[in-house]
Amino acid sequence: MSFQVVRDEVKRRIESRVWPQGSVLPTETQLAQEFDCARATVNRALRELAEQGFVERKRKSGTRVKMAPSKQARLEIAPPRHTVEAQNAAYRYALVERKVVTSPAWLASQLDVSPETRILHVLCMHYANNHPFQLEERWINIDVVPDVEQADLTQTSPHEWLLKAAPFTEAEVAFFATAADGRLAEFLATTRGIPVMQTERTTRLNGRPVTFARMTHHPGYRIRTSY
Amino acid sequence: MSFQVVRDEVKRRIESRVWPQGSVLPTETQLAQEFDCARATVNRALRELAEQGFVERKRKSGTRVKMAPSKQARLEIAPPRHTVEAQNAAYRYALVERKVVTSPAWLASQLDVSPETRILHVLCMHYANNHPFQLEERWINIDVVPDVEQADLTQTSPHEWLLKAAPFTEAEVAFFATAADGRLAEFLATTRGIPVMQTERTTRLNGRPVTFARMTHHPGYRIRTSY
Numbered sequence: 006m007s008f009q010v011v012r013d014e015v016k017r018r019i020e021s022r023v024w025p026q027g028s029v030l031p032t033e034t035q036l037a038q039e040f041d042c043a044r045a046t047v048n049r050a051l052r053e054l055a056e057q058g059f060v061e062r063k064r065k066s067g068t069r070v071k072m073a074p075s076k077q078a079r080l081e082i083a084p085p086r087h088t089v090e091a092q093n094a095a096y097r098y099a100l101v102e103r104k105v106v107t108s109p110a111w112l113a114s115q116l117d118v119s120p121e122t123r124i125l126h127v128l129c130m131h132y133a134n135n136h137p138f139q140l141e142e143r144w145i146n147i148d149v150v151p152d153v154e155q156a157d158l159t160q161t162s163p164h165e166w167l168l169k170a171a172p173f174t175e176a177e178v179a180f181f182a183t184a185a186d187g188r189l190a191e192f193l194a195t196t197r198g199i200p201v202m203q204t205e206r207t208t209r210l211n212g213r214p215v216t217f218a219r220m221t222h223h224p225g226y227r228i229r230t231s232y
Numbered sequence: 233m234s235f236q237v238v239r240d241e242v243k244r245r246i247e248s249r250v251w252p253q254g255s256v257l258p259t260e261t262q263l264a265q266e267f268d269c270a271r272a273t274v275n276r277a278l279r280e281l282a283e284q285g286f287v288e289r290k291r292k293s294g295t296r297v298k299m300a301p302s303k304q305a306r307l308e309i310a311p312p313r314h315t316v317e318a319q320n321a322a323y324r325y326a327l328v329e330r331k332v333v334t335s336p337a338w339l340a341s342q343l344d345v346s347p348e349t350r351i352l353h354v355l356c357m358h359y360a361n362n363h364p365f366q367l368e369e370r371w372i373n374i375d376v377v378p379d380v381e382q383a384d385l386t387q388t389s390p391h392e393w394l395l396k397a398a399p400f401t402e403a404e405v406a407f408f409a410t411a412a413d414g415r416l417a418e419f420l421a422t423t424r425g426i427p428v429m430q431t432e433r434t435t436r437l438n439g440r441p442v443t444f445a446r447m448t449h450h451p452g453y454r455i456r457t458s459y
Contacts, residue, residue, distance in 0.1 A: 020396065058399040058437050071399075078307045078405050169247065172285040172298070178305050181454040182409035182427040200409040200427030210285045227408040 006042040012050035030068040078230045084164040085131035085139045094133040101128040116214035123147040127163045137193045143218040173208035233269040239277035257295040305457045311391040312358035312366045324359040343441035350374040354390045364420045370445040400435035426451045
């Protein structure tokens with residue numbers, strides 16, 4: 006029997022989960038018996054499957070079906086300061102506006118709060134090397150985070166302030182492309198109609214809405230991750 | 233001493249990691265002694281911190297500093313069939329083109345292969361209820377995945393075929409917004425210049441490049457996740 010036949014049968018058993026991820030394969034001697042072939046043939050088959058990433062071979066513990074790499078990318082939703090500084094760029098923050106409002110209807114529905122809910126609305130800019138990096142627009146539920154009403158947001162962005170002061174238990178996030186309208190274009194120093202990426206994020210604390218934020222990234226921004 | 237003072241001091245110790253995540257707090261009796269106050273005062277402070285999500289209280293094991301929820305979103309990079317069917321829409325796949333080419337220069341640089349490398353280039357469409365859902369353009373390294381040259385991609389998308397046939401150990405992914413050019417607009421049945429989101433993904437097997445894919449999502453597509 007050729008090593009290819011052994012290799013393909015072992016591969017079939019791994020793919021069909023006869024031998025599930027993380028399980029230990031029979032020994033080469035056992036496989037040689039089952040397939041009625043030389044142990045060297047099994048060895049060659051397993052060596053090739055190891056090169057292809059299907060199995061891991063360890064001197065002591067034998068051959069094990071490799072855990073599939075995670076098919077999930079992980080994205081850290083970090084404050085822009087971290088992202089900018091990680092690129093060795095100079096970070097600058099500017100508060101544009103802060104105002105206590107009652108929840109507009111769209112936000113009441115987004116956060117599932119009553120329209121009378123008091124909300125701190127914050128608009129601020131993040132810069133990298135003095136170029137616009139991100140416009141952050143954020144609505145914070147004063148009922149759940151009462152301290153925010155007195156918070157100094159002239160030096161610290163609401164994102165960073167909340168990270169320290171307001172725990173959350175659940176978050177929802179969405180990424181999408183949109184065309185910059187006149188206001189976005191002005192903040193991001195670009196042209197109206199330019200495609201930009203937005204990130205929207207809602208966090209809750211045991212079901213109670215903490216904050217809704219819409220981050221508009223500068224044109225050309227790429228969210229990257231590896232796994 | 234008021235319960236607010238106790239609450240704020242406990243909170244400070246949690247935030248400054250004097251009491252790290254997952255650690256068990258001293259008992260209420262111990263804290264009452266330390267703060268020189270009634271046990272009921274400590275109890276009220278801890279109850280409020282539990283409501284705010286800082287600590288968890290269990291009858292038997294006492295009060296524990298809550299593990300912070302993950303600050304990382306997880307994104308599954310699933311074949312469109314899964315995403316479409318999860319929305320209860322009818323999925324349809326169409327192969328537009330497949331062709332063996334030698335690596336164009338930009339791809340050789342992207343994958344870090346020589347320009348003579350033989351590449352299977354595949355262009356295909358994914359539909360949801362007969363509306364364009366995603367254009368998938370993919371380049372597969374035939375050296376690393378020789379079987380793909382004979383693969384039938386008329387019924388199965390290359391993404392799904394690779395998931396079954398070609399393991400990978402590392403992946404890089406990037407999301408960004410772009411304007412649909414004439415070709416994209418035609419495939420996605422939209423207007424030239426419309427903002428669309430693209431996902432680019434490279435996978436490797438123990439360092440060897442397997443595939444590079446560029447997925448263009450239909451206008452209005454939102455990548456969503458919760459954590």
